[in-house]
Amino acid sequence: xxxxxxxxxxxxxxxxxxxxxxxxxxxxxxxxxxxxxxxxxxxxxxxxxxxxxxxxxxxxxxxxxxxxxxxxxxxxxxxxxxxxxxxxxxxxxxxxxxxxxxxxxxxxxxxxxxxxxxxxxxxxxxxxxxxxxxxxxxxxxxxxxxxxxxxxxxxxxxxxxxxxxxxxxxxxxxxxxxxxxxxxxxxxxxxxxxxxxxxxxxxxxxxxxxxxxxxxxxxxxxxxxxxxxxxxxxxxxxxxxxxxxxxxxxxxxxxxxxxxxxxxxxxxxxxxxxxxxxxxxxxxxxxxxxxxxxxxxxxxxxxxxxxxxxxxxxxxxxxxxxxxxxxxxxxxxxxxxxxxxxxxxxxxxxxxxxxxxxxxxxxxxxxxxxxxxxxxxxxxxxxxxxxxxxxxxxxxxxxxxxxxxxxxxxxxxxxxxxxxxxxxxxxxxxxxxxxxxxxxxxxxxxxxxxxxxxxxxxxxxx
Amino acid sequence: xxxxxxxxxxxxxxxxxxxxxxxxxxxxxxxxxxxxxxxxxxxxxxxxxxxxxxxxxxxxxxxxxxxxxxxxxxxxxxxxxxxxxxxxxxxxxxxxxxxxxxxxxxxxxxxxxxxxxxxxxxxxxxxxxxxxxxxxxxxxxxxxxxxxxxxxxxxxxxxxxxxxxxxxxxxxxxxxxxxxxxxxxxxxx
Numbered sequence: 001x002x003x004x005x006x007x008x009x010x011x012x013x014x015x016x017x018x019x020x021x022x023x024x025x026x027x028x029x030x031x032x033x034x035x036x037x038x039x040x041x042x043x044x045x046x047x048x049x050x051x052x053x054x055x056x057x058x059x060x061x062x063x064x065x066x067x068x069x070x071x072x073x074x075x076x077x078x079x080x081x082x083x084x085x086x087x088x089x090x091x092x093x094x095x096x097x098x099x100x101x102x103x104x105x106x107x108x109x110x111x112x113x114x115x116x117x118x119x120x121x122x123x124x125x126x127x128x129x130x131x132x133x134x135x136x137x138x139x140x141x142x143x144x145x146x147x148x149x150x151x152x153x154x155x156x157x158x159x160x161x162x163x164x165x166x167x168x169x170x171x172x173x174x175x176x177x178x179x180x181x182x183x184x185x186x187x188x189x190x191x192x193x194x195x196x197x198x199x200x201x202x203x204x205x206x207x208x209x210x211x212x213x214x215x216x217x218x219x220x221x222x223x224x225x226x227x228x229x230x231x232x233x234x235x236x237x238x239x240x241x242x243x244x245x246x247x248x249x250x251x252x253x254x255x256x257x258x259x260x261x262x263x264x265x266x267x268x269x270x271x272x273x274x275x276x277x278x279x280x281x282x283x284x285x286x287x288x289x290x291x292x293x294x295x296x297x298x299x300x301x302x303x304x305x306x307x308x309x310x311x312x313x314x315x316x317x318x319x320x321x322x323x324x325x326x327x328x329x330x331x332x333x334x335x336x337x338x339x340x341x342x343x344x345x346x347x348x349x350x351x352x353x354x355x356x357x358x359x360x361x362x363x364x365x366x367x368x369x370x371x372x373x374x375x376x377x378x379x380x381x382x383x384x385x386x387x388x389x390x391x392x393x394x395x396x397x398x399x400x401x402x403x404x405x406x407x408x409x410x411x412x413x414x415x416x417x418x419x420x421x422x423x424x425x426x427x428x429x430x431x432x433x434x435x436x437x438x439x440x441x442x443x444x445x446x447x448x449x450x451x452x453x454x455x456x457x458x459x460x461x462x
Numbered sequence: 463x464x465x466x467x468x469x470x471x472x473x474x475x476x477x478x479x480x481x482x483x484x485x486x487x488x489x490x491x492x493x494x495x496x497x498x499x500x501x502x503x504x505x506x507x508x509x510x511x512x513x514x515x516x517x518x519x520x521x522x523x524x525x526x527x528x529x530x531x532x533x534x535x536x537x538x539x540x541x542x543x544x545x546x547x548x549x550x551x552x553x554x555x556x557x558x559x560x561x562x563x564x565x566x567x568x569x570x571x572x573x574x575x576x577x578x579x580x581x582x583x584x585x586x587x588x589x590x591x592x593x594x595x596x597x598x599x600x601x602x603x604x605x606x607x608x609x610x611x612x613x614x615x616x617x618x619x620x621x622x623x624x625x626x627x628x629x630x631x632x633x634x635x636x637x638x639x640x641x642x643x644x645x646x647x648x649x650x651x
Contacts, residue, residue, distance in 0.1 A: 023616065024512060024615065024616035025615055025616040028512075028614075028615045028616065150547060150551055156556070157556060158551045158555060158556040159551075160558070161548040161551060161552055161570065161571065161574060162552070162560075162567060162570040164573075166574070167573040167574060167577075170544075170573065170574045170577040170578070171573065171577050174577040174578075174580055174581040174584075177581060177584070177585070178580060178581065178584040181584060181585065181587075181588045182584075184588075185587075185588055185591065189513075189614070192614045193512075193614040193615065195614075196611035196612075196613075196614045196615065197611075197614075197615070212592070212597040212598035212599070213597055213598050213599035213600060213601075213602060214595075214597065215510060215599075215602055215604060215605070215610075215613065216510045216511060216512055216613045216614055217508050217509070217510055217595075218496075218508060218509040218510065218511065218515070218518050218519060218522050218524060219508055219522075219524055219595070220595045220597075221511070221513075221514040221515070221518075221519070222514075222519045222524040222525065222527060223527050223529055223591055223594045223595055224514065224591065224595070225514050225519075226527055226529045226530065227529060227587050227588070227590070227591040230529065230530065230533050230583075230587045231584060231587050231588075234533075234537075234580050234583050234584050234587070235584075237576075237580070238577075238580045238584075241573070241576060241577070241580075245573055248573075445512060445513045445514075446513070448512055448513040449513045449514070453488060453489075454489060454513060454515075455489075456489050456490055456493050456515060456516075456517040456518075457490050460490045460493050460494050460497075460517070
């Protein structure tokens with residue numbers, strides 16, 4: 001669809017983060033034309049339709065949950081957390097890669113992030129939306145979710161600020177808010193571009209309202225650059241704190257298999273691991289359908305693959321240390337918890353997660369694999385499955401077999417457990433496809449700065 | 463004589479312009495022009511570019527803004543409110559004695575204090591950005607120039623505003639044309 005605009009754009013070299021031959025206007029046209037076109041590719045309808053169908057499953061499962069209560073899930077004493085919290089941790093972890101790309105890589109001056117930060121941030125936002133629903137759906141009486149917040153009430157009771165579950169409420173809601181405003185601030189200049197480019201009046205008014213009168217003034221840009229850096233500086237500790245607090249949900253309990261000090265870094269690494277996998281799962285089909293290989297080059301995929309490899313190794317180290325500490329602690333409960341994981345009723349999940357998260361991703365060591373979008377896509381799917389299993393095993397196997405064998409019990413997922421989980425994938429896809437249809441999925445103004453002629457010559461600058 | 467007449471009638475007939483807008487084709491030309499305009503003594507001027515240009519910020523002496531200070535204040539307020547909220551609730555409003563542990567259990571307050579700091583600092587950043595830029599702004603004269611739409615695409619503009627004491631329609635226009643401007647147009651207010 002963007003063929004007519006690709007005149008003069010060459011194949012990017014393997015090390016390039018933008019194909020040679022782009023100009024300011026061809027970048028603008030190529031990215032904006034994904035949104036400002038009358039022709040929507042069939043891929044979009046398939047993706048959006050698929051998402052909507054799964055969202056329908058979510059609607060059914062959630063309605064049933066509201067009507068009948070969480071008993072429709074497989075959660076029974078002692079495994080009361082089951083799928084809901086597994087999905088919560090999995091989704092919020094996926095979101096973290098978006099913030100890592102938009103904030104941490106900005107502070108580290110990694111310019112390749114410019115072409116992938118926009119949709120990665122959108123991914124964050126939608127993943128947090130999916131994540132945020134699980135603790136609420138899991139409440140039993142979800143309509144009373146506002147009780148989680150401190151507010152003056154006639155019951156005279158307040159949340160317990162010493163509980164990590166309340167910390168989580170603050171961490172996740174702050175994370176959702178900051179991610180949303182960070183994303184929106186990043187969009188403002190591009191909304192102005194869409195406004196100035198819009199052919200029809202309605203689109204011009206809508207983008208114009210959203211752009212709020214942005215006029216690319218140097219005065220604005222200087223404040224804008226400060227604001228981006230400040231938001232990045234705020235989002236960086238925030239993103240690390242969010243998964244740390246999520247891990248506190250476990251570590252502050254005394255349950256063997258949960259009560260451990262290395263959960264925070266272990267969880268953060270796992271979050272980034274799965275998040276980059278999701279970035280690749282989204283980027284690889286998108287760039288080929290929309291012909292964006294000149295902007296999201298093989299170098300980007302290669303870099304994401306390397307980040308996955310690195311964080312995957314941290315996760316692998318954490319697994320080894322977890323088992324080692326369980327044994328070395330000399331605590332029979334800790335040792336038993338590790339032993340149950342490896343040989344007990346959830347052994348198949350445990351060994352699958354080891355295969356998915358440690359063994360198979362080692363293929364990312366090979367340049368051939370990192371240079372093949374297809375192989376990277378497969379590796380990313382494997383990692384996403386593996387990371388979901390990891391959260392499942394940590395949560396369910398620890399709860400199922402704690403201290404006293406008489407209180408043990410297994411978890412059996414029902415169809416509604418699966419329904420809600422698959423349903424949030426539907427919500428994610430629906431939101432994501434709406435996003436790529438309505439807003440530029442690559443940051444136009446940041447990609448412009450990647451061009452060689454965006455640089456001001458030395459003699460002029462002095 | 464003629465001078466006086468222009469003063470008496472001319473000004474009343476021709477509405478005062480917002481300023482003069484010069485168009486440039488690349489960032490080099492814009493930065494050069496901005497520097498020259500500053501050197502000439504113009505102060506009420508603004509440049510427009512489709513992406514942030516560090517050198518342009520230097521050329522126009524725009525490096526200082528109050529945003530970091532505002533954000534610091536926002537963050538401190540957030541942290542303080544977060545801490546006080548927990549202190550008030552756990553010590554006064556809803557005290558729970560857990561095995562004689564102190565009600566003012568400050569290490570446990572850390573996470574929420576931190577999150578509130580980030581939350582308020584982040585919101586201050588966004589509101590501060592909008593406030594310092596004067597956004598939302600439903601109308602601005604530069605949009606009267608049709609070609610200005612390309613400022614969000616591939617063109618670079620320099621605008622010398624008429625409220626500058628040195629501004630003079632002819633002289634300023636001649637000055638801008640001398641700076642390799644592709645086109646100089648008058649911006650209606």
